[in-house]
Structure formats: structure tokens, C-alpha cells
Amino acid sequence: QVQLVQTGPEVKTPGASVKISCQASGYTFKNFVLHWVRQAPGQRPEYMGWINGGNGNTKYSQIFQGRLTITRDTSANTAYMDLSSLTSEDTAVYYCARGLTRADFWGQGTLVTVSS
Amino acid sequence: IVLTQSPGTLSLSPGERATLSCTASQTVNNNYLAWYHQKPGQAPRLLIYGASTRATGIPDRFNGSGSGTDFTLTISRLEPEDFAVYYCQQYDYSLMWTFGQGTKVEIK
Numbered sequence: 001q002v003q004l005v006q007t008g009p010e011v012k013t014p015g016a017s018v019k020i021s022c023q024a025s026g027y028t029f030k031n032f033v034l035h036w037v038r039q040a041p042g043q044r045p046e047y048m049g050w051i052n053g054g055n056g057n058t059k060y061s062q063i064f065q066g067r068l069t070i071t072r073d074t075s076a077n078t079a080y081m082d083l084s085s086l087t088s089e090d091t092a093v094y095y096c097a098r099g100l101t102r103a104d105f106w107g108q109g110t111l112v113t114v115s116s
Numbered sequence: 117i118v119l120t121q122s123p124g125t126l127s128l129s130p131g132e133r134a135t136l137s138c139t140a141s142q143t144v145n146n147n148y149l150a151w152y153h154q155k156p157g158q159a160p161r162l163l164i165y166g167a168s169t170r171a172t173g174i175p176d177r178f179n180g181s182g183s184g185t186d187f188t189l190t191i192s193r194l195e196p197e198d199f200a201v202y203y204c205q206q207y208d209y210s211l212m213w214t215f216g217q218g219t220k221v222e223i224k
Contacts (some may be wrong), residue, residue, distance in 0.1 A: 044203060059211055095159055101207040102150035104171065105163045107161035
């Protein structure tokens with residue numbers, strides 16, 4: 001069965017960076033796009049960007065331009081989300097999700113807390 | 117594209133019918149409109165995609181309809197496990213997703 005397993009919770013200080021991984025199993029990694037979505041407490045999901053598992057092409061929401069990098073390692077069936085220059089407003093649960101026009105499978109989420 | 121959901125909260129009893137609305141600020145590309153529900157501490161779960169197609173394993177009490185800018189999710193008879201927050205999501209020509217602000221379906 002399809003599974004997306006993310007790294008555990010992170011606590012960061014303002015100005016730091018965070019890198020979260022999303023390891024896929026149960027399907028052919030190169031055949032699908034993986035997206036990153038975050039959700040602050042009590043808020044709607046906020047879209048961040050995607051990576052094509054096959055060719056590595058990426059696209060980022062303009063909200064995160066310059067701070068967000070999404071990469072993948074096809075040998076490990078893993079995608080990575082790297083967000084820099086963190087502030088308290090980046091405190092949220094970060095999800096990876098598989099799909100193109102919609103998310104048919106989600107990771108379990110990674111809580112990132114930014115606090116001094 | 118901005119998605120606006122209504123109402124913000126729906127207070128209903130088990131067995132009742134729920135009707136949720138999602139309105140887009142522009143025509144949704146190819147009706148690429150999906151619905152999810154989310155329970156506390158969990159990731160969203162896909163219910164409907166392509167405006168009206170049920171995802172795998174989703175019971176037939178969930179029905180999606182609409183096209184263009186106006187979409188509806190109907191739950192014919194609420195079960196206890198259906199009380200959650202519901203989000204609509206669209207995919208557009210910029211190859212990005214946007215989400216509505218959510219409708220909370222709570223027990224009356």
C-alpha cells in the first residue's frame with residue numbers, strides 16, 4: 001500500500017533552516033508528483049510547492065520564493081523540503097502529499113516549532 | 117483563484133443531511149476541484165476529485181457536484197465519523213493548488 005513517512009518534529013530558533021524528508025513506498029516514485037503543504041494551528045492548508053519525482057522539476061508558491069527548496073533522491077524514494085530564514089510564522093505542521101490535481105495520499109505530518 | 121467556503125460552521129445531528137458550498141473567484145480549470153475532510157491531529161483525507169468522483173473507499177453518502185465556479189459537497193446522512201472540518205481544493209493553470217478556508221461540521 002502507498003505510504004509517505006515523514007521525519008519527526010523539529011524545534012528551531014528564528015533565522016534557522018529546517019529540512020524535512022518524505023519517504024515514499026508502495027508505488028513507483030518516479031511516476032508521481034509530490035507536493036508540500038503546511039498548516040498552521042486552526043488555519044487552512046497552505047500550498048508550498050511540488051517536485052516531479054521523475055525529472056526533478058519543481059515549482060514553488062511565490063509566498064516562499066527564495067526560502068524554499070524541494071529536492072528528491074530517487075535511489076531512496078525520498079523527497080525533501082528545505083525552508084530557510086524561519087520566523088515564528090513558520091510554526092506549522094508540514095505535510096507531503098502525492099498527486100497531480102489532488103492529493104490522494106498524505107504523509108503523517110511534521111510539526112515544526114519556531115521559537116527563541 | 118480564491119476559494120470561498122460556506123457556511124463556516126454547520127451544526128447538525130447524526131442522520132441529517134449536510135450541504136457544503138465552495139465558490140471559486142474564477143472558473144476552475146477542467147473542474148479540477150477536490151474535497152477533503154480533516155479530523156484533529158490527522159492529515160486531510162481525499163473524499164471527492166474532479167468535482168464529482170468519489171475517491172477509493174469513500175462511501176456513497178458523499179456526493180460532489182457543480183462546475184465552473186460553484187461546487188457543492190453533500191453528505192446524505194451524517195454518521196458520527198463525519199463530524200470534521202471539510203476543505204475544497206483546486207488545481208489551476210499555474211500548476212498550483214489552493215484551498216478554501218474550511219467548513220466545520222459539528223454535532224448539534
